[in-house]
Amino acid sequence: MDATEWDTRYRLAREAQAGQAGRLWSAVPAQIVQDTVTPWTPGRALDLATGDGRNAIWLAGHGWTVTAVDFSAEAIGQAGTHAVEAGVSVDWQVGDATTWDPAGETFDLVTVVYLHLPEPALRTVLARAAGWLSPGGHLLVLGHDRANIGTGAPGPSDPGILYTPELLRSSIDPSSLGASRVMRCETIRRDLATDPEAPGDGAGYALDTILIATA
Template identity: 55%
Template sequence: MPETPSTDATVWDSRYRSAAEAGGREWAAEPHGELRRIAGDLTPGRALDLACGDGRNAAWLVRRGWSVTAVDFSAAALELARSHAPEGVEWVHADVTTWQPDGEYDLITITYLQLPAPAMRSVLARASGWLAPGGTLLVISHDVENLAAGAPGPKNPAVLHTPELLREAVDGLRVVTAERFRRDTVADPEHPGDHATEAIDTVLIAVN
């Protein structure tokens, strides 16, 4: 991601179009390892992928039998996602900071939505209210400790997160995990082309 992730959809449109023209993807093709670990143990139901990017997580979920709604504010990202994903994903072109769903979900996943703390708290608080009884919220963010580690990701601490930030934003849910997670970028590359061997994520798992 750029040093300060842009909230301008046209910037992301340009990045995703460039990736598509190069015949590749902006991010890794495989879903995030923590998503595979957590969702792999859940009974498929209705899932929401917020800030879905080019759809790698949504595509994996629908292949696992989930009914998936995937939301992103970049039209180019969704175009690229449709080219990679199987049928069965509902792609929604909308800003996740203001979008409102029409029902509840058994799983909500948010991966690397690097917003400043007030906006991130708002997104998480709203998403918490969209979980069905027994539903799971999974949030994966670049952690602020990434800076000292020299790991890939944003260099602006204002858009990096901590376990405490994510935990406090989901008041009302039962927090299963809110912790830092060291990710091997060689074995599970989220950022093709980066040379750091380890990244530090913040991971939240909460249940309604």
């Protein structure tokens, strides 16, 4: 989907007051994001493909100084409204994750959550993101695993835009990215009964891929 299609999707959700009070996604991050980030000392964070901002707003509420980027201007507009409601400040930017540049800035945390792109574009995004980490900074990537297709859980059905641990790991190959180290890279179960998103059709869990790398 291009930016215009995402704009339409976000606008329709807002107008229909669909989902959770007009939101396309839940108001808070996936539990695994909260659990992973909570022990880390807040610093400067970048949320790439932020959508309507649930990860960025949660991070800002937990002491992080956050820049958040999405190519949907509608999503960024909604994110700004949600941030005001939450009483937090985020540097919202409309930009394409494959080309946006932080102009020399580095981050203690870069999050890329449920950004599903064709493989070459995803590789570009992750390789660039890993290169923006401050020493000791973390890259957290989470998305639907290719094996999720068989579970009946919600998520894209095009295997060409889904994740595998091998795809994520090889996208941030340390030999091309200096000191980045992969701390965790695996397929995980997301319990739909406790996930902030609405439960799926009969499936008890969804399959995601998570990657955590530390510079």
